[in-house]
Amino acid sequence: MHLVQKSATILSLCLFFQPSQGAEKGSPVTFSKDIAPIIFESCTTCHRPGQIGPFSLTDYKTVKRRAKQIVEVTEERIMPPWHADPGDVVFSNDRSLTPQQISLFADWVAAGSPEGDPSETPPLPEFHGDWQIGKPDQIATMVEPFTIPAEGRDIYRHFVIPLNLDQDTWVKGAEFLPGDPEVVHHILYFLDTTGKAREYDAEDTKPGFGMSKSNAGFRYIGGWDVGTQPSELPYGLRWLIPKGSDLVVQIHYHPSGKETTDQSSVGFHFSDEPTSRPWSIIQIPPRFGELQGIDIAAGDKEHIEKATFIIPEDCEAFAVNGHAHYLAKRMELTATFPDGSTRCLLRTTRWDFRWQEDYTFEEPVKLPAGTRLDVLISYDNSASNPNNPTIPPVGVRWGPSTTDEMGSITLAAMFDTQDQKMATHEALRIFLVNQLIDRLMEGKFGGRNKQMVQVRKLLQALDLNQDSQLSPSERIPAIDFIRNSDFMKRFGAIGFD
Numbered sequence: 001m002h003l004v005q006k007s008a009t010i011l012s013l014c015l016f017f018q019p020s021q022g023a024e025k026g027s028p029v030t031f032s033k034d035i036a037p038i039i040f041e042s043c044t045t046c047h048r049p050g051q052i053g054p055f056s057l058t059d060y061k062t063v064k065r066r067a068k069q070i071v072e073v074t075e076e077r078i079m080p081p082w083h084a085d086p087g088d089v090v091f092s093n094d095r096s097l098t099p100q101q102i103s104l105f106a107d108w109v110a111a112g113s114p115e116g117d118p119s120e121t122p123p124l125p126e127f128h129g130d131w132q133i134g135k136p137d138q139i140a141t142m143v144e145p146f147t148i149p150a151e152g153r154d155i156y157r158h159f160v161i162p163l164n165l166d167q168d169t170w171v172k173g174a175e176f177l178p179g180d181p182e183v184v185h186h187i188l189y190f191l192d193t194t195g196k197a198r199e200y201d202a203e204d205t206k207p208g209f210g211m212s213k214s215n216a217g218f219r220y221i222g223g224w225d226v227g228t229q230p231s232e233l234p235y236g237l238r239w240l241i242p243k244g245s246d247l248v249v250q251i252h253y254h255p256s257g258k259e260t261t262d263q264s265s266v267g268f269h270f271s272d273e274p275t276s277r278p279w280s281i282i283q284i285p286p287r288f289g290e291l292q293g294i295d296i297a298a299g300d301k302e303h304i305e306k307a308t309f310i311i312p313e314d315c316e317a318f319a320v321n322g323h324a325h326y327l328a329k330r331m332e333l334t335a336t337f338p339d340g341s342t343r344c345l346l347r348t349t350r351w352d353f354r355w356q357e358d359y360t361f362e363e364p365v366k367l368p369a370g371t372r373l374d375v376l377i378s379y380d381n382s383a384s385n386p387n388n389p390t391i392p393p394v395g396v397r398w399g400p401s402t403t404d405e406m407g408s409i410t411l412a413a414m415f416d417t418q419d420q421k422m423a424t425h426e427a428l429r430i431f432l433v434n435q436l437i438d439r440l441m442e443g444k445f446g447g448r449n450k451q452m453v454q455v456r457k458l459l460q461a462l463d464l465n466q467d468s469q470l471s472p473s474e475r476i477p478a479i480d481f482i483r484n485s486d487f488m489k490r491f492g493a494i495g496f497d
């Protein structure tokens with residue numbers, strides 16, 4: 001999950017009121033007065049050289065050339081990309097245009113796309129080279145480039161980048177800069193203070209190390225997906241990088257049809273102040289749904305996965321992010337508060353794998369202890385789903401490749417005390433253990449190691465009537481046994497330490 005918060009809302013409000021008033025008075029819509037402010041505010045972050053937009057929208061000529069297409073993509077709400085439906089919460093990083101802004105594009109084209117008075121064109125916003133949130137205090141770049149073949153399976157690889165920090169350092173923001181955005185699909189960040197990552201890396205001559213090595217001993221600090229808007233942490237929240245840590249970046253590559261190399265970078269923004277409050281992530285179901293038992297039949301048009309988690313301690317959520325692969329269509333996260341009232345914290349009916357956003361709440365959402373969180377994710381594995389990567393469709397289960405599926409919704413939340421945070425992690429761990437018990441009872445989780453055999457024997461012994469289910473009271477000894485074994489370590493961290 002990724003980090004958050006940027007507020008351009010006040011600025012965009014000012015911008016759209018001016019031009020719509022002008023248009024109402026009957027003065028012709030012009031580029032310099034009406035269109036440029038919208039484009040520069042809402043499009044140029046991506047549509048300028050070196051960014052992910054496939055062409056630049058930086059001046060009259062480049063915008064006029066695509067005027068008709070801009071009308072289409074804005075009316076269909078394809079651009080700017082924004083996939084949260086309007087609902088119960090306001091997002092501070094909402095990129096979507098207002099209806100007034102959208103109709104201005106059509107009015108402009110109808111008027112013949114005039115430029116107007118060039119002296120009225122506002123200046124381009126100030127960009128910081130390739131970095132969107134400003135020049136970083138430290139840039140950590142992959143030590144060597146890594147080659148991605150033209151075709152073949154997705155590649156997951158860890159790269160070790162020494163940070164050489166001689167003191168513990170608080171970080172207020174990090175921005176990931178893909179070397180080749182065409183092949184980098186998503187990344188996860190870890191910190192290693194044990195030197196293990198360097199040992200793994202040294203085992204062969206290729207850059208980095210593969211997935212056969214566990215990253216469970218490293219400290220998980222977040223990630224980045226295609227389309228994530230980088231931003232600084234809000235409310236004075238910070239992460240700690242212990243001195244001497246190596247950054248371990250796990251990159252998921254998706255071959256693009258032509259051989260290429262990648263040498264990505266991470267830019268860190270440091271802070272002199274420690275974090276204002278403890279904070280972490282609450283992911284439901286945890287581990288991107290690894291133990292949810294996702295198993296989607298070929299051709300199934302509406303396969304629904306649900307998960308429910310009750311928050312054990314008061315906290316305040318400040319951002320939300322959904323994750324799934326190509327087949328997902330619809331996602332929802334609803335909070336039911338102890339007084340029975342409900343609030344939808346994220347709904348998307350237009351899930352798009354290419355745009356995974358950290359949706360930042362304009363105001364933190366208070367989640368008192370006892371608040372129930374219900375997640376729903378719906379998948380379409382039919383041939384009529386244009387995003388289905390496999391035609392004719394095949395059965396799809398949970399897995400790391402883009403053609404497998406996953407599914408979870410993650411809240412970023414802050415706590416008053418470290419104890420509250422740790423109790424929330426513990427409740428999530430118990431949730432995961434419960435899912436593990438369900439999967440083991442169904443015979444859907446493999447493994448032949450000694451511990452696994454012990455766990456399975458215990459479950460069989462507890463299931464007196466042999467119905468492949470454990471009653472809540474039968475579960476208690478099983479949960480204790482699994483939790484206190486080393487077995488859960490293989491799943492790694494459940495939140496930020």
Ligand code: HEC
Nearest residue numbers: 039042043045046047052053054066069070073079080081
């Ligand atoms: C967050 C980055 C981002 C922002 C902001 C953004 N775009 Fe795009 N745009 C892209 C990318 C990437 C593509 C390539 C197609 C894709 O991946 O969907 C694209 C494609 C397009 C296309 C071509 C669509 C097609 O079907 O080929 C148009 C036109 C366009 N953008 C216009 C705009 C306009 C107008 C705005 C602002 C109102 C805007 N974009 C804002 C990233 C962005």
